[in-house]
Amino acid sequence: MLGSSGVLRRQQFLIRSLGVRGCSDRNTITNQKAMQGIMKFTSRPSLEADAESVLRAITPTLDPNRYKGQAGKIAVIGGCREYTGAPYFSAISALKIGADLSHVFCTKDAASVIKSYSPELIVHPILEESYSVRDEDRSFISEKVLAEVDKWMERFDCLVVGPGLGRDPFLLDCVSNIMKHARRSNVPIVIDGDGLFLVTNCIDLVSGYPLAVLTPNINEYKRLVQKVLSCEVNDEDAPEQVLSLAKRIGGVTILRKGRSDLISDGETVGNTSKHRRNCWYGCLLAGGDDISCDTLDDCELGSLPYQQLLSIRCMKLVNSVSIYGSPRRCGGQGDILSGRQVLISEFDVGVFLSWARQKIKDGDLSTSSRNPALLGCIAASALMRKAASLAFENKKRSTLTTDIIECLGRSLEDICPVG
Amino acid sequence: MLGSSGVLRRQQFLIRSLGVRGCSDRNTITNQKAMQGIMKFTSRPSLEADAESVLRAITPTLDPNRYKGQAGKIAVIGGCREYTGAPYFSAISALKIGADLSHVFCTKDAASVIKSYSPELIVHPILEESYSVRDEDRSFISEKVLAEVDKWMERFDCLVVGPGLGRDPFLLDCVSNIMKHARRSNVPIVIDGDGLFLVTNCIDLVSGYPLAVLTPNINEYKRLVQKVLSCEVNDEDAPEQVLSLAKRIGGVTILRKGRSDLISDGETVGNTSKHRRNCWYGCLLAGGDDISCDTLDDCELGSLPYQQLLSIRCMKLVNSVSIYGSPRRCGGQGDILSGRQVLISEFDVGVFLSWARQKIKDGDLSTSSRNPALLGCIAASALMRKAASLAFENKKRSTLTTDIIECLGRSLEDICPVG
Known part of the structure; x- marks a missing residue:
């Protein structure tokens, strides 16, 4: 699953974005919980919902x-x-x-x-x-x-x-x-x-x-x-x-x-003592491993301090043109x-x-x-x-x-x- | 194949256009290689590609x-x-x-x-x-x-x-x-x-x-x-x-x-010591034997000095209206x-x-x-x-x-x- 350098790069970015302790080195993924969440997420076929x-x-x-x-x-x-x-x-x-x-x-x-x-x-x-x-x-x-x-x-x-x-x-x-x-x-x-x-x-x-x-x-x-x-x-x-x-x-x-x-x-919402980032972003899967479309939400990484990184994904565009089949066309x-x-x-x-x-x-x-x-x-x-x-x-x-x-x-x- | 005067006239023109040695007399076709190429070409049903x-x-x-x-x-x-x-x-x-x-x-x-x-x-x-x-x-x-x-x-x-x-x-x-x-x-x-x-x-x-x-x-x-x-x-x-x-x-x-x-x-391209004519032309098959749609390209007449005479042909117009069936209608x-x-x-x-x-x-x-x-x-x-x-x-x-x-x-x- 992590074979693609594009996916790996994206995941490393997410780890950094999430500010997980022990993940300061972008080439080292040590936080098992974060990793599980990310892997769970990247294995999700579609998050358009x-x-x-x-x-x-x-x-x-x-x-x-x-x-x-x-x-x-x-x-x-x-x-x-x-x-x-x-x-x-x-x-x-x-x-x-x-x-x-x-x-x-x-x-x-x-x-x-x-x-x-x-x-x-x-x-x-x-x-x-x-x-x-x-x-x-x-x-x-x-x-x-x-x-x-x-x-x-x-x-x-x-x-x-x-x-x-x-x-x-x-x-x-x-x-x-x-x-x-x-x-x-x-x-x-x-x-x-x-x-x-x-x-x-x-x-x-x-x-x-x-x-x-x-x-x-x-x-x-x-x-x-x-x-x-x-x-x-x-x-x-x-x-x-x-x-x-x-x-x-x-x-x-x-x-x-x-x-x-x-x-x-x-x-920045301070009332839960959590620094919450409302950074929503949408990724259009382009060129296969170039951009991997990622979503981290409360369910996926519930215990992490930064948990509101959610994606909007180009919806039917990705859905209908098949993320996994023909990403370049998409x-x-x-x-x-x-x-x-x-x-x-x-x-x-x-x-x-x-x-x-x-x-x-x-x-x-x-x-x-x-x-x-x-x-x-x-x-x-x-x-x-x-x-x-x-x-x-x-x-x-x-x-x-x-x-x-x-x-x-x-x-x-x-x-x-x-x- | 050479029975039609229209086709013959066109081939003679091509020979002249190509400047083939020995072909200065438009009524005499002596260059066998050129002729083979042309015959091969004119027998091709369609070159729209x-x-x-x-x-x-x-x-x-x-x-x-x-x-x-x-x-x-x-x-x-x-x-x-x-x-x-x-x-x-x-x-x-x-x-x-x-x-x-x-x-x-x-x-x-x-x-x-x-x-x-x-x-x-x-x-x-x-x-x-x-x-x-x-x-x-x-x-x-x-x-x-x-x-x-x-x-x-x-x-x-x-x-x-x-x-x-x-x-x-x-x-x-x-x-x-x-x-x-x-x-x-x-x-x-x-x-x-x-x-x-x-x-x-x-x-x-x-x-x-x-x-x-x-x-x-x-x-x-x-x-x-x-x-x-x-x-x-x-x-x-x-x-x-x-x-x-x-x-x-x-x-x-x-x-x-x-x-x-x-x-x-x-x-005129001089770098290969070949006088190259980039004369592309398209023919619309009209009135049966009136205009024959011709293409000479590198494959057809590879050894000839002038080889860049290519045709564009009205594509589906010719294809779909049947060249051989009803050329006048076409x-x-x-x-x-x-x-x-x-x-x-x-x-x-x-x-x-x-x-x-x-x-x-x-x-x-x-x-x-x-x-x-x-x-x-x-x-x-x-x-x-x-x-x-x-x-x-x-x-x-x-x-x-x-x-x-x-x-x-x-x-x-x-x-x-x-x-």
Whole structure:
């Protein structure tokens, strides 16, 4: 079982991550209990149910008594002269998952195009770019933009800031103000794309706000790490670095998108005198022994001090493409898909976050974590990977974001049937 | 076997093309070895695998280590007040084949329409036509347009210049500047439509640039031949004329679209003291004995000095419609389809060219040719013909370009499965 160097390497990493005494030398495994747990774990054929359970736990049942327009009202802040696709994908996928209403706040140029993509969306042409604003009007227009969003703010369960936002300085100034107001109103904020460009340069916008989620792709993540941790990306200890980053930004949740989705809220829980790491990460089995998909949970390593290292695994993608039979193909699929996924996995976070938050409020959630941002990321990652895998099964190399979005409904139904 | 005058004429042409000693008289065949090779060749029922092999060789495998955003970033320069369809077809088909990103640079009038066709594209409304530019602003606007494209230039793996570009003089001036910058940055340029109008009148834009591909249809080809070779189109010796044209423009690659796709880079390789012609051409079997589909490759005529005359053959189109049973019907189909193909076969060239270039850089290409432009044309021609034939099977007379584009994914999967 330990014949594969990839598996061994992963296990050694886990031992180090878990901080087991006597395991400081990565080439020596001495803690028998830890080893048993790990071996038990690596011999498990599939652990997808972890993420699927989270998804099922936070998805509201279709009970008419609970469903009076409470399935989520999401607003996307994005869409400018150049970019219209990303805010559309974001807003439409929220509806496809089951949100009630999906708003887009964008520039005038973008609005008519985004409206033309779908009559399902409510599109507000209120943002302005520098080129259309005279210097003497800036202050007035900035206030006007804020007022337009503000009058809706309390109705929103979540803002998604950044898809197709562009980098116009005046526009980003206005968006900063919107984010400050959202934070004051305790509205969760999912930040992606150019929103991350904004936040990376002004980390105070989200720092210490537990309802903020950052969803960086590999390049956005690199810039965040450089800015916040003043170091380079460390792929060897990727989960630990995500954890550090989340902690350093004061407990925001980070969903690092890529071949493996890494999710952490940097949480440290002291009440059981156990230093608990809520570092969830997903591994896509790629290239056979390259990455082994691991999960350590309470059951597996119950007596160890660090026990909350759990994985989300690309679910049906791994399941259906056979981990043990043809991992290379699976890895390839994952990568192809991640190219598209990078575009869209943030879109669902807002909806699932809202649902998780509602369930927690209602005292109706049985998950070990009570952080709706973390749970939202896990569910969104799981659903998106499943949808991407379904789309890929059908469309292969020609899979587009649109195809993946079309598979969201079926994927959700597969994991969490309405009946 | 030599009973048909069409076949005989073709063989004589091949002998002449190959420059076999003793064959200067086109009515005398004396070189026995050449003859054996040719007879062996003409008796082969089908050689489609040549083009399919090229396609398979240059299409990246779905290996996660290779697939990190490297599947191609294509930009289309085209789209004006009158034309919006062609640049859309070009850009969307790049994505359908598997490119990562597809940009369109067009006029403001065209941008919102092209955006509305699909949220998958990134559309930049930056080009200007004369009617919207005052004389005194021309220089300033021209520089601005160039700057807007230039800031993206290094990210692009290929530019496709011309689809729906129009012929406005100011706009074409700006596009000339863009092409010069692309050339300085060593970015491949595929030229079609009104881009060919521009290039025909200013051949220096591409002359001597091996990463330029011209994809003329029959009329555009005629104008090119008249301008560059100062003669009329010669259908009798069509492959030789394409070769001459490519050579005269300094080794650009020409894909002459039509019932048969003729592809040449005019290459002369001196290092083996063999004058090697990379004249690839595809024949669509039309009208029975009218055109015989021929291939001479290293295996067939290994000892001959000229050995790189290979054919691409319209694949399933010929295969499925029965060469021997009903050639006229097949030819009819070919004509219907070529009408559509003319519109779109350039679109894939950019993607395949980029892939071939990457494979060559990685030292990972096993084809006899090392010219990415040539290989890109072969693969694109093959894929497009297959997609056109699939679409035609389904839609018959009502086949539209959109239908063919919808068949790109399945066609690529048929030839080069991801698994």
